[in-house]
Amino acid sequence: MKFHPPLQSGLLLQRYKRFLTDVQLDDGSTLTVHCANTGAMTGCADPGTRVWYSTSDNPKRKLPHSWEIAQSPRGHLICVNTARANQIAHELIEAGDIAPLAGYARLRREVKYGEEGSRIDLLLEDDRRPSCYVEVKSVTLLDAERDDGMGYFPDAVTIRGAKHLRELMAMKAAGHRAVLLFMVLHSGITKMSAASHIDPQYSLLLEQAIGAGVEILCYQPHVEITGFKPQGFIPFETVSRIIPKGSEISTE
Structure with missing residues (x-):
């Protein structure tokens, strides 16, 4: 882009x-x-x-x-423009640069779904396999005091984000793929985690979502003044474990 x-x-x-x-x-x-x-x-x-x-x-x-x-x-x-996260994710998936989400026949944006009146950011569909519901989140918070590249989401209490986690768990329970895609838009972040010190309820719900089979992907495009280029995955750390780069994690 x-x-x-x-x-x-x-x-x-x-x-x-x-x-x-x-x-x-x-x-x-x-x-x-x-x-x-x-x-x-x-x-x-x-x-x-x-x-x-x-x-x-x-x-x-x-x-x-x-x-x-x-x-x-x-x-x-x-x-800092959060709207860019969805745009970049869309382009990268269509280009096949996010391997765990590649190969679907169709990609639709902002599709109504769920019981809480939500819209999924990206819906990947294919006649040969279950649909994949992808919720995209922009990550810009770096813990500068730790000086170890740790980034966090969210940077403020997010009721909306909690709703999205519940919707993803429901889609997984219904037999679909459910993916939380963190787009890391800060060049200083090298790993990330849920911000339990900012929104402990979201952090707990995210642990539940992982346990329910929701997949976590953390992708970091290369940020430049001219635009964005493909780069790669970074790991996601929870209280109980570290999710490797680019893995499609569920506990099933």
């Missing part, structure tokens, strides 16, 4: 009202940019952070610019 037109850069002044950011451009002027990330954005949104933003030619948009990438003090690149 490439950014067209190329991203423009500036320094973050402030993020406010969740969806708005003020960016100081190199000529000293200030630009208000839309922020699609509703999370805490810990370590991504400190004033003075170097940021890159895209520009839309859609005349119906109130704010034509969107915050895409931040650079951490250590030089790591972080894609």
